[in-house]
Amino acid sequence: MVTNSITRRDFMRTTAAAGAGLLLAGGTRALAQIDPAPGKKLNVALVGFGAQGRVLLESLLIIEGIQLVAVVDIWDYARTYAEKYLKKMGVEVRTYENYEDLLAGEKDLQAVVVACPDFWHAPVTNACLNAGVNVYCEKMMSNTIEGARSMVQTMRSTGKLLQIGHQRRSNPRYLFALSRLLHEAKICGRLTAAQAQWNRAVAEDFGWPKKAVIPPGTLAKYGYKDMHQFRNWRWFKGLGGGPLSDLGAHQIDIFNWWFGISPRSVMASGGVDYYKTHEWYDNAMVIYEYPFPDGVARAFYQVQTTTSAGGGYFEMFMGDEGSLKMSEDPKLSAIYREARAPSWDALISKNYIRAQAAPYAPAADTKVDVRETAQLAAFDIPVSFNKKPHQPHLENFFNAIRGKAKLNCPADEAFRSEYVIHKANEAIAAGRRIDISASEVEA
Amino acid sequence: MDPARPNERPPMIHVHNHYAMATTFQVRIAGEEATYAAQAARALFDEVDRLENLLSRFRASSDISAIARLAPGETLRIGEDTCACLAIAREMETATEGAFSITAAARQTQPEPPRWTLDAARRTIHCETGALEFDLGAIGKGFALDRMAVELAEWECPAFLLIAGGSSILAGDPPPDLPGWSVGLGDEGSEPRHWLKQGSLSGSGIAVKGRHILDPRTGAPAKLRDRAWAGAPSAAVSDALSTAFMVLPEPDIVRLMTGRAEWQACLQDAGQWRVIGPAPAAIQ
Numbered sequence: 001m002v003t004n005s006i007t008r009r010d011f012m013r014t015t016a017a018a019g020a021g022l023l024l025a026g027g028t029r030a031l032a033q034i035d036p037a038p039g040k041k042l043n044v045a046l047v048g049f050g051a052q053g054r055v056l057l058e059s060l061l062i063i064e065g066i067q068l069v070a071v072v073d074i075w076d077y078a079r080t081y082a083e084k085y086l087k088k089m090g091v092e093v094r095t096y097e098n099y100e101d102l103l104a105g106e107k108d109l110q111a112v113v114v115a116c117p118d119f120w121h122a123p124v125t126n127a128c129l130n131a132g133v134n135v136y137c138e139k140m141m142s143n144t145i146e147g148a149r150s151m152v153q154t155m156r157s158t159g160k161l162l163q164i165g166h167q168r169r170s171n172p173r174y175l176f177a178l179s180r181l182l183h184e185a186k187i188c189g190r191l192t193a194a195q196a197q198w199n200r201a202v203a204e205d206f207g208w209p210k211k212a213v214i215p216p217g218t219l220a221k222y223g224y225k226d227m228h229q230f231r232n233w234r235w236f237k238g239l240g241g242g243p244l245s246d247l248g249a250h251q252i253d254i255f256n257w258w259f260g261i262s263p264r265s266v267m268a269s270g271g272v273d274y275y276k277t278h279e280w281y282d283n284a285m286v287i288y289e290y291p292f293p294d295g296v297a298r299a300f301y302q303v304q305t306t307t308s309a310g311g312g313y314f315e316m317f318m319g320d321e322g323s324l325k326m327s328e329d330p331k332l333s334a335i336y337r338e339a340r341a342p343s344w345d346a347l348i349s350k351n352y353i354r355a356q357a358a359p360y361a362p363a364a365d366t367k368v369d370v371r372e373t374a375q376l377a378a379f380d381i382p383v384s385f386n387k388k389p390h391q392p393h394l395e396n397f398f399n400a401i402r403g404k405a406k407l408n409c410p411a412d413e414a415f416r417s418e419y420v421i422h423k424a425n426e427a428i429a430a431g432r433r434i435d436i437s438a439s440e441v442e443a
Numbered sequence: 444m445d446p447a448r449p450n451e452r453p454p455m456i457h458v459h460n461h462y463a464m465a466t467t468f469q470v471r472i473a474g475e476e477a478t479y480a481a482q483a484a485r486a487l488f489d490e491v492d493r494l495e496n497l498l499s500r501f502r503a504s505s506d507i508s509a510i511a512r513l514a515p516g517e518t519l520r521i522g523e524d525t526c527a528c529l530a531i532a533r534e535m536e537t538a539t540e541g542a543f544s545i546t547a548a549a550r551q552t553q554p555e556p557p558r559w560t561l562d563a564a565r566r567t568i569h570c571e572t573g574a575l576e577f578d579l580g581a582i583g584k585g586f587a588l589d590r591m592a593v594e595l596a597e598w599e600c601p602a603f604l605l606i607a608g609g610s611s612i613l614a615g616d617p618p619p620d621l622p623g624w625s626v627g628l629g630d631e632g633s634e635p636r637h638w639l640k641q642g643s644l645s646g647s648g649i650a651v652k653g654r655h656i657l658d659p660r661t662g663a664p665a666k667l668r669d670r671a672w673a674g675a676p677s678a679a680v681s682d683a684l685s686t687a688f689m690v691l692p693e694p695d696i697v698r699l700m701t702g703r704a705e706w707q708a709c710l711q712d713a714g715q716w717r718v719i720g721p722a723p724a725a726i727q
Contacts, residue, residue: 384512
């Protein structure tokens, strides 16, 4: 996308280079496949048509070269909604109650997008991979470490592609910032800390229209005690992982991705202090220690679901020469320069950063002008993109199926992040610091 | 309840508030169990948040922001909600002969209104000229109210009143034992009161933001009157109409409303009130 200070061609070249650099650095990226049928549209099914399924659908409907052929959901209300909505969009799909019926009924599927509740991710993903279908699975990979590990193992044994939905890994702004600013320009200097957060205001539990009740037998068949648990599965142990896995998963993954290593320990505090009908923690505060050769960098993460205060959702990397605050929302992103840092003029000239306002730079001679206190220098990332937040990550997945890309977040890479997210919940329960070895984060 | 005393709220009305689209949305549901009404309200607020992500020009990943970044000659696929909202906007631009337009603000930075075409069947928008800097401020909230009502129908809560920032309201059935929802035109507690049911009412004016409404045909601030209200079955339509009525001379309003029995206009100039058009069934 064109921005004020970077041309479309420059941007394409820059982000492509950023992506390529990351691919080389990643090392263990899943190998691209050979396009099985050049020019043919990929047949895609969506498993799970809840809130996240609807978000992904909006991207699936505008990505070129794919055909949504089926939607799966155990809730007939959701299936009917999907059919009606897609008909308005001019898309005819077949609907199924579960993934087994899907795989029995659809014999020409190239990809399945999994957006059902976390505790179904591993069974659905493993079955699809074993049926020879590539899978894009929403994070968390699973509600258990064992489930996530099984998905990596199935990916390896089948040779099919398994992309995990940490969509920031394909976000051009994130790719640019990591490759050009953090790695190439070392804009933060030596990284000493990171901080991320995502807070949400109190909300009523999800309900359901009276006419849309699922029979108890069906609920039990799919692992739910009742409709309340079905609609609010994220809050229940055995089904989801609470706010740390719902919101924290995205951002703790950025800690691992941008630091380039896994933490050696985690300590955390949290509790079920507010809601009376939930099992997972309302609020959580987590500290990871990332061991670098020149010293430890600590990363603090907070997710509160009893207040939305705190300035929105972002990940901030802090060093001795600058801080880089990233968010999916560009308005929440900024770069701050430490007074001791070398000049950033060259970075401005190269369109790597853009000054929000002329920085205060008094002349170093005998004169001085006195006026209002100058603002601290702040800079923008001059990159934007004209797509929905999940679209580039889905496109990366489909391009990988066609043999035109490598996955930006294959399951084995995602496992390293998701392992330490599970450990944060474990640290809260244990009430103590938990050490994490380099070997245990490997699937 | 006496409509002259609107503050006497019947006991079975459940009220829930939510911040979205730079204002406060309120849902009032009558005649339902409290928890059920609260969960229905949450579903409606989720719908508003979803629409804001698509329609806000202040959200970088919204459809409206993506459309604003189109260069002349480019085409973009958009979602059903955005397409439906833009279709209504285009329809109302035609119906008001340009007195309402979502490119009114763009006239301040562009010499000519940007031109665009919408392909509703393919869900695409094409930028012909200029930059499509749409501002849905005068229609987006009403569109959200309409979509909230669709969602509420799924919950089978017929007696409701939906409010967006006080300037647009959409009523379903009245509360039990009442002929409608008590509505006044103007400031809190204004007289006379009216009963509203199964319809929408929107207001525009200078009381809060000054003369912020721009005439899309000239790009200049609207100066004809102080306040205008519009009634219509749809909140998106009444939202667009009340804005248009701020810039249209009265004879033009009368002419445009000919044959539009479902529309109503109320104008206020220097303290003088005039109602134009037949009072629709929604407002008694």
